[in-house]
Each structure stands twice: as C-alpha cells, then as structure tokens.
Amino acid sequence: MKINSLYVASGIAALMLLGACTKQLKNDPAEAAKANLATSMAAAAPDKDGLALHTFLRANGPAYETYTVSLQESASFTTRSGRKYTIYRNSLVRPDGSPASGTITFSVKEINNAAAMIFADRPTATNTGAQLESYGEFFVSASQGGVPLQLRRDSAIVVQAPAKIDVQRIPMWNGDTSITVSTSGYNYINQLITISTTISANKGIDWQQVTNPASAYALFDGTNGTLNFRLDSLIKWVNCDALMSNPNPKTTVLAYFNSNYNPATNTSYSGEEPTMLYFKPSGINSIIKFYNTIFTPPAGYEGFLSYQNSIPVGQSGTFLAISSIGGQYYADQKTVTIPAPAPGNNYSTITFNPVPVSPSALVALITGMNTK
Incomplete structure (x- = not known):
C-alpha cells in the first residue's frame, strides 16, 4: 500500500457514509466534520488516463473460461492449460446452505505467465515484498441458474496441474484485490475521527500464505508429473507460488x-x-x-x-x-x-x-x- 493512501478512499464508500450521516448533521458538529472528511476522500476518483490504460490491459489479458457440469455425483472439467478441476457431490451449497446438485456452471480465470500477470495486474510478491515464482494463479466461481454458490465448510475443489519441478511441495497463497484503509484525525472540537473503507490495491493483489493445513501446499506427484492442490474457497484468487531464494545482499x-x-x-x-x-x-x-x-x-x-x-x-x-x-x-x-x-x-x-x-x-x- 502506498504510505499516502491512508488519506483517501473510494468515492462510492464515501457517498454511502454521507448518506448514513445526513440525519445527524444539523445537531452533531462531530458528524458534520466526519462528513466533510468523507467528501474530500470522495474526490479521489480514478484518473482517466489510468482508467484507459487498465481497460486496455484487461481487454488484452486472460479471459474467463466457462464450463458446465452435472453434479449428481462427482464431476470434473479440464481447462485449456491442461489443469483438471474435480468437484465432489455435496461440496457446493446455495446461499441458504442447502446442497447444490444438477447443472452447475463454473467460470475460471488462470494466469500462467509473465505477460498475463501484467495484463491482469496480478504480480507475484508477498505483502512484505518477498519474491514469488508462480506455478499458476487461479480464480474460480460457481453458479446455478444465475445464483452464486459457495463451497461447503471443509470441502474443496481438487486441482491437478501438469508440472515439471524438482521439489515435493509448493506453498499456496490466497489473494485479495482490495485493501482496507483507515483515515484518522482530530476535528475542530478535538475529537478523534476514524473512517475505514475498502479500495482497490495499487499493488494489484495482496498475497497471504494459506494457513489451512489441508490446503496450504501443492504436492508434486512424480509418478504422473502433476502438482495437486485444493481450492477451499471460491471468488478469491489463489496462487501456487514458491518463495524465490537469492543469497545476495x-x-x-x-x-x-x-x-x-x-x-x-x-x-x-x-x-x-x-x-x-x-x-x-x-x-x-x-x-x-x-x-x-x-x-x-x-x-x-x-x-x-x-x-x-x-x-x-x-x-x-x-x-x-x-x-x-x-x-x-x-x-x-x-x-x-x-x-x-x-x-x-x-x-x-x-x-x-x-x-x-x-x-x-x-x-x-x-x-x-x-x-x-
């Protein structure tokens, strides 16, 4: 995160905050000051040159692949990169928590090389700047009849990816494309005001190592030359990345x-x-x-x-x-x-x-x- 990004936030979040405060403005000077701060934060709209550049990059970058499967029992599909995704019966749930079966539509975006990382603005580095060597970045969503689905707790999508590596396991990383920033300051009656909001991450994505032991590593199977790992959440970027080691100063x-x-x-x-x-x-x-x-x-x-x-x-x-x-x-x-x-x-x-x-x-x- 940029150091000076603590002083701005997205206009949408600020406008929502303004709407929530409107009824109190006449009687509460502190709330009025908070609304004024939100107004100044709303001024940080996307730059038109930046918007044009990122729109251009996304248009030339990796596209979603869509697959439809019947999930009466287990089902699988293989993407253009040769990665096989397997979903097991009762592993997907509807918003009310009931199991989803029948026809399921999956949308998958994979980032496999340096150019795709630039086009999609999904670089490989940890939140401390440590360099990562990527064996693929993945975004998967599932829906049924237009209704988004989630993975049931303790279930996962199993992925098998062709690979040529000389190690037995590679760490997995979860990534989010937004960050939360907090802006604090004292108003004109010396009251501390703090506003928190979510904005897009200028670093492109914020990678954090997976902590769930069942999904923390991709394991290499030398008998068939594949990396095998679990996706334990949907609608979130997942990265199969090894920490780069360079002993130089x-x-x-x-x-x-x-x-x-x-x-x-x-x-x-x-x-x-x-x-x-x-x-x-x-x-x-x-x-x-x-x-x-x-x-x-x-x-x-x-x-x-x-x-x-x-x-x-x-x-x-x-x-x-x-x-x-x-x-x-x-x-x-x-x-x-x-x-x-x-x-x-x-x-x-x-x-x-x-x-x-x-x-x-x-x-x-x-x-x-x-x-x-």
Whole structure:
C-alpha cells in the first residue's frame, strides 16, 4: 500500500457514509466534520488516463473460461492449460446452505505467465515484498441458474496441474484485490475521527500464505508429473507460488522517469494508475510490481521505489515501464543487472525514458516479457 493512501478512499464508500450521516448533521458538529472528511476522500476518483490504460490491459489479458457440469455425483472439467478441476457431490451449497446438485456452471480465470500477470495486474510478491515464482494463479466461481454458490465448510475443489519441478511441495497463497484503509484525525472540537473503507490495491493483489493445513501446499506427484492442490474457497484468487531464494545482499531500487511520467500516479488510489512499472527476474515465471511512488520528487526524479532492501544485488531481469498520457501510450523496456548502491548510498537507481508506442506495440512488449 502506498504510505499516502491512508488519506483517501473510494468515492462510492464515501457517498454511502454521507448518506448514513445526513440525519445527524444539523445537531452533531462531530458528524458534520466526519462528513466533510468523507467528501474530500470522495474526490479521489480514478484518473482517466489510468482508467484507459487498465481497460486496455484487461481487454488484452486472460479471459474467463466457462464450463458446465452435472453434479449428481462427482464431476470434473479440464481447462485449456491442461489443469483438471474435480468437484465432489455435496461440496457446493446455495446461499441458504442447502446442497447444490444438477447443472452447475463454473467460470475460471488462470494466469500462467509473465505477460498475463501484467495484463491482469496480478504480480507475484508477498505483502512484505518477498519474491514469488508462480506455478499458476487461479480464480474460480460457481453458479446455478444465475445464483452464486459457495463451497461447503471443509470441502474443496481438487486441482491437478501438469508440472515439471524438482521439489515435493509448493506453498499456496490466497489473494485479495482490495485493501482496507483507515483515515484518522482530530476535528475542530478535538475529537478523534476514524473512517475505514475498502479500495482497490495499487499493488494489484495482496498475497497471504494459506494457513489451512489441508490446503496450504501443492504436492508434486512424480509418478504422473502433476502438482495437486485444493481450492477451499471460491471468488478469491489463489496462487501456487514458491518463495524465490537469492543469497545476495539486498538493495532498495529507485526507478526514475526522466520523461512521460504521469503525475496523477502519485494520487491514484483506485488501483488504476496511469504509470506503472514491472520487473521480471530472468528465466523465472514471476512479475514484481513497483507501486510505491517517490515522495515529493524534483523534476526528472519522479517514479517508483521497491520495498526497502528487497531486491537482490546482481539479479538480472527486465523492466517494463508503461504510461498513459492524454490518449497516448508510452513504454520503455530495459534489461538490467541490479547494481550495488553507490558509495555512501543505501539505494540503487535505474532510469527510464518511455517513448510513444502504438497499442499493438505495447501488447507485443508485454507479450515479449514471457521470454525474458
């Protein structure tokens, strides 16, 4: 989360708060102050350049796959990637808690490579900045006659995925695409006011390691070359990711944009930033998103920084910088080896100069990240 994102929230949540407070405003100065704060928070609407860029990326990214099965007993379906999903009898329930059987429709989105992670804005990193190597990200929903279904407690969808790995188990991670922020301050009569609301995560997604022992790891079966794991919840992103290990000293990377940085990125709290920066470690199925913006930068030093002391010195990889300004896309793709800090510094720097690109050229640059 951006540090300064504690001071804004989504307009929808703020308007709902305003409606709830309306009846009290005439008699309660503290509530009036709270409503005024909510009004200022509502001003942080999505930037039009950011909205255009993210709409473009989603349109070119991975699509949902839809499958219909009959769930009288157990049922299964196999996605285009070759992953097999198995659902057992009575594992799905309706909103009233009764078992769902008969015809069930599943919608599945899978993210399998670096380009898809960028298009869908689903990078791989923990909430502390630790780098993850992905063996697939998954989003599954189920419905019957348009009514959404849930998994019964202690049940799961079993997934079997073709894989070539040399370890026996890989951690599983749950992810949410939104975060809760709280804004606190003292009003004009010295009363502490706190407003909490949910906004889109500028990091793309917030990964947390699964704690349910039955679903915490994907297990490799060497007899048939598959990873096998359980999805114990629907309508939530799940990631099969191994923690990357690099013993080199770590540094903080500051990424400076000498040109074509959209300053609206500094106040974008909707998860739809008009300038973005991604890093792919060489030869690893992983994307790291730099989303923390540099605070009060002078001209020529606008941009992003990594988590503190999180990037290994000497790590090779490819950066992709993307901007949207006034209907024009800009990009700069740069392959680097992360340098050690200069003497006297506690950070390393990389500079970008995004140039105008066509929509098709931007798609090609993103797709090309798969081979970096």
